[in-house]
Amino acid sequence: MVPQRRVDYGFNGYQVPEVPRASRSARGKGPIRKKLEGNQIHAFEILASVAGKLLESEKPLPSNASSGKDPHYTFDDTIRKQQNKGNSLKEEPCEWGSCDEEASFRACGVQGQSHTLNQFSHLQENFSFEMSGTSKTNVHSGKVCFAKKLGTVDSSSSCGSYSNKVISDCFLSGDYIEEEDKAHVVLKRKLEAEPSKDTSVKDGKANVLVCSEDLLEMEGKPPELVCSEHDVKVPFSGECKIHGSFPCHCVKVVSRDDDENSVGYVQPCTMVEEFEHTSVGDRKIKNLSASKHWRIAPDMKIGGYHRTDGKIKQVYRNGRPCYAHQRSQKIYPFKKRNFFNRRPFTTSDRGCNCENICSSPDKREDGGNCNAAIGRSSSTTGREPSKSNDRNVRLSIKSFKVPELFFEIPTTATVGSLKRTVMEAVTSILGEGLHVGILVQGKKVRDDSKTLLQTGISHDDKLDNLGFTLEPKHSKLIYSQCGNDPSSVSGRTQELTRHSASLVSRPGTSNVSLNPPATNLGSCVDKGLNAVPSFASTSIDKTPPASQALVAVPPINAKPLAVVPFHRRSGHPAYVQRRMRRPFSVSEVEALVQAVEKLGTGRWRDVKMRAFDNAKHRTYVDLKDKWKTLVHTARISPQQRRGEPVPQELLDRVLAAHAYWSQRQAKQQLRAAA
DNA sequence: GTTAGGG
DNA sequence: CCCTAAC
Known part of the structure; x- marks a missing residue:
């Protein structure tokens, strides 16, 4: 390879x-x-x-x-x-x-x-x-x-x-x-x-x-x-x-x-x-x-x-x-x-x-x-x-x-x-x-x-x-390390630590263990649509979830240095960022539909893991929301639809899946109530 | 942490 | 996409 x-x-x-x-x-x-x-x-x-x-x-x-x-x-x-x-x-x-x-x-x-x-x-x-x-x-x-x-x-x-x-x-x-x-x-x-x-x-x-x-x-x-x-x-x-x-x-x-x-x-x-x-x-x-x-x-x-x-x-x-x-x-x-x-x-x-x-x-x-x-x-x-x-x-x-x-x-x-x-x-x-x-x-x-x-x-x-x-x-x-010896591992780690949760460490310079590249190289492959069903079994099985992380997060206690909290500019709630809008593509919709068909509604976390595990910008809430809008879209007339047109075939599947799982959910609830 | 639903 | 209640 x-x-x-x-x-x-x-x-x-x-x-x-x-x-x-x-x-x-x-x-x-x-x-x-x-x-x-x-x-x-x-x-x-x-x-x-x-x-x-x-x-x-x-x-x-x-x-x-x-x-x-x-x-x-x-x-x-x-x-x-x-x-x-x-x-x-x-x-x-x-x-x-x-x-x-x-x-x-x-x-x-x-x-x-x-x-x-x-x-x-x-x-x-x-x-x-x-x-x-x-x-x-x-x-x-x-x-x-x-x-x-x-x-x-x-x-x-x-x-x-x-x-x-x-x-x-x-x-x-x-x-x-x-x-x-x-x-x-x-x-x-x-x-x-x-x-x-x-x-x-x-x-x-x-x-x-x-x-x-x-x-x-x-x-x-x-x-x-x-x-x-x-x-x-x-x-x-x-x-x-x-x-x-x-x-x-x-x-x-x-x-x-x-x-x-x-x-x-x-x-x-x-x-x-x-x-x-x-x-x-x-x-x-x-x-x-x-x-x-x-x-x-x-x-x-x-x-x-x-x-x-x-x-x-x-x-x-x-x-x-x-x-x-x-x-x-x-x-x-x-x-x-x-x-x-x-x-x-x-x-x-x-x-x-x-x-x-x-x-x-x-x-x-x-x-x-x-x-x-x-x-x-x-x-x-x-x-x-x-x-x-x-x-x-x-x-x-x-x-x-x-x-x-x-x-x-x-x-x-x-x-x-x-x-x-x-x-x-x-x-x-x-x-x-x-x-x-x-x-x-x-x-x-x-x-x-x-x-x-x-x-x-x-x-x-x-x-x-x-x-x-x-x-x-x-x-x-500005950190005080500025201008200090940049090659200092500790200094580097300090910086990292200060940034805490989402910092990269480097193999060899920290105690963060990273997967051998070879382990993951193979998985860096665009698998294509058909890979969806096998996705979970291949990638996830091969690489434990923890190691799927691209970069390991250094343990907090890796360095005694206190994490300096990163304060937002005080009193400015306006800095709360709204995520970028990212319309679902047709292929994403297809993946979503496929996953929901299989898993049903109400299991958004599973849907996420199954079909969008590597789409970092899609949370399961996003998927849930998208499904909601998909159902809505499928119900309205094509003229009323906006955005990138979703193939009618997909929308039909949305309706079918939604109907099926809704019915099933209702049955289960009935059964539970009985 | 997830799910569901309103906004 | 956000927020929040409910679990």
């Missing part, structure tokens, strides 16, 4: 498309649109206004800036073109089914959700994500580059090159090589051998993390040349100092296969690896999400939200480099409500990486994040008449970057699940609470009461060095 490969996707962040300030304010409506006046700038408003605009737009978004259909927002497809230069993937729009009704990801060049990553993992280097509104007409989207570059930024260069510690060569087993030398060797080899897009298995390895072309591209070039046009136009150079590694959000999704097309049929991979990153200041904070949401961990701990299916782990990881020079990545709409409802869980993660790109003396205090974003309005460049500039400064925020995300996901995971994973990660990070920092000539402007005039933001020369950063709101949560 071919060893299970894992694909690691490093996301260097998503960028909000440029939002011309003037346009936005002119357009402004609703609470999330707020004119940016003076120093009143709030990340949410910026982000939400972008997303809100996109979400609310029922018209197709303009495909590029020149489309002119919506003067308020311009979408630059330069990135796309640029990226496609060396890209073997086609740029053609790929019509992905939406995995969420409000937003979704599309993977370029892939034409179906049921693909597993294996099927195109050789294209990883050119793999990219898009976030797009899923309004049916809205097929346009910004591009979210798929970055596989993970490393630190060489402080000696102009913010653009990778040097030490490029993570490279992901072993099949999921191990990571991080030694600088090795990375260089790999790089060198790749360069010598004419950069190949084929990252498939070589010598038992799969190169998934390093894109040599990117490296080539990055090195020796100023960021402007590498970045898309949405990226940094005004380099931080001069002010830019990189300390160790950039703080980044890194997420490791060990397994998460909840794709509609594979619900219930995909065994989770229990193999777990952990990233090792040895750069100074690198911090690993892993969060095993009990099921699907990044925010789950705090939930579980806090008790506000619990799940019964705690098998999927997602790991936040810090210390990943974030690049202000990454290719442009735009962020596109995601759920509006998520902007404000996310929990601040990951702030601590981010906060732990307090190294930042700018030499502001405040950076540590600020827990500054890597979300540097700068831009300059073209109008500024154009030097508009001073008359108008006297009172208004035209700024355009070229982009905001979300901290880098890091994912690990089995190559057998479906594209759909990958997209959802990314989606959730992004929404989580964006929504949990960021604030905007203003950098003028590299110096952080902390006094919010200063006017732009006083700050110098009104001067063109300073606008050249105007920067915005997105920073975690709760830098207080």
Whole structure:
């Protein structure tokens, strides 16, 4: 059997498309649109206004800036073109089914959700994500580059090159090589051998993390040349100092296969690896999400939200480099409500990486994040008449970057699940609470009461060095381990322990026992619909429930360190997150019907275990609810039905099963009463 | 923790 | 999908 490969996707962040300030304010409506006046700038408003605009737009978004259909927002497809230069993937729009009704990801060049990553993992280097509104007409989207570059930024260069510690060569087993030398060797080899897009298995390895072309591209070039046009136009150079590694959000999704097309049929991979990153200041904070949401961990701990299916782990990881020079990545709409409802869980993660790109003396205090974003309005460049500039400064925020995300996901995971994973990660990070920092000539402007005039933001020369950063709101949560020896097992475990319930441990560095990968590799297979009946007998029998967990949760007492409770922002019940709406797919419905036919109604836990055991996002309550709606749907006329049409055959079975089990239940009750 | 049912 | 009562 071919060893299970894992694909690691490093996301260097998503960028909000440029939002011309003037346009936005002119357009402004609703609470999330707020004119940016003076120093009143709030990340949410910026982000939400972008997303809100996109979400609310029922018209197709303009495909590029020149489309002119919506003067308020311009979408630059330069990135796309640029990226496609060396890209073997086609740029053609790929019509992905939406995995969420409000937003979704599309993977370029892939034409179906049921693909597993294996099927195109050789294209990883050119793999990219898009976030797009899923309004049916809205097929346009910004591009979210798929970055596989993970490393630190060489402080000696102009913010653009990778040097030490490029993570490279992901072993099949999921191990990571991080030694600088090795990375260089790999790089060198790749360069010598004419950069190949084929990252498939070589010598038992799969190169998934390093894109040599990117490296080539990055090195020796100023960021402007590498970045898309949405990226940094005004380099931080001069002010830019990189300390160790950039703080980044890194997420490791060990397994998460909840794709509609594979619900219930995909065994989770229990193999777990952990990233090792040895750069100074690198911090690993892993969060095993009990099921699907990044925010789950705090939930579980806090008790506000619990799940019964705690098998999927997602790991936040810090210390990943974030690049202000990454290719442009735009962020596109995601759920509006998520902007404000996310929990601040990951702030601590981010906060732990307090190294930042700018030499502001405040950076540590600020827990500054890597979300540097700068831009300059073209109008500024154009030097508009001073008359108008006297009172208004035209700024355009070229982009905001979300901290880098890091994912690990089995190559057998479906594209759909990958997209959802990314989606959730992004929404989580964006929504949990960021604030905007203003950098003028590299110096952080902390006094919010200063006017732009006083700050110098009104001067063109300073606008050249105007920067915005997105920073975690709760830098207080920065752990003290920050900057300590990252390789310390205890330190790592402390972090893990602090995050308690849903943290990943790494085999060998903790006492958590994990299943041998081989045990589980075989089960990481999409079994297909027909596998439903045998599902329980195969997978469950082979792997005891406990070991199905993708990542074992470290025992609480593994470390004496007290778990630091993760407090929600006090007095803000609004942070309770509503789960993402995830309409059932037809295949899910089929699985549900099949299970209910067999087990009957009223045994939702069994139904869950039988048919949706690996669909982490489906609780038995969900299944029960879905059955309820299915019954309702089956009873109403087809014209009244909404959503993805369920085949009449399935609805007939729903009615039949419902009738049968209802009758049976009634009989039993009669018998019991008698 | 599950189930059932209202919202 | 959430909430809650009931078990």
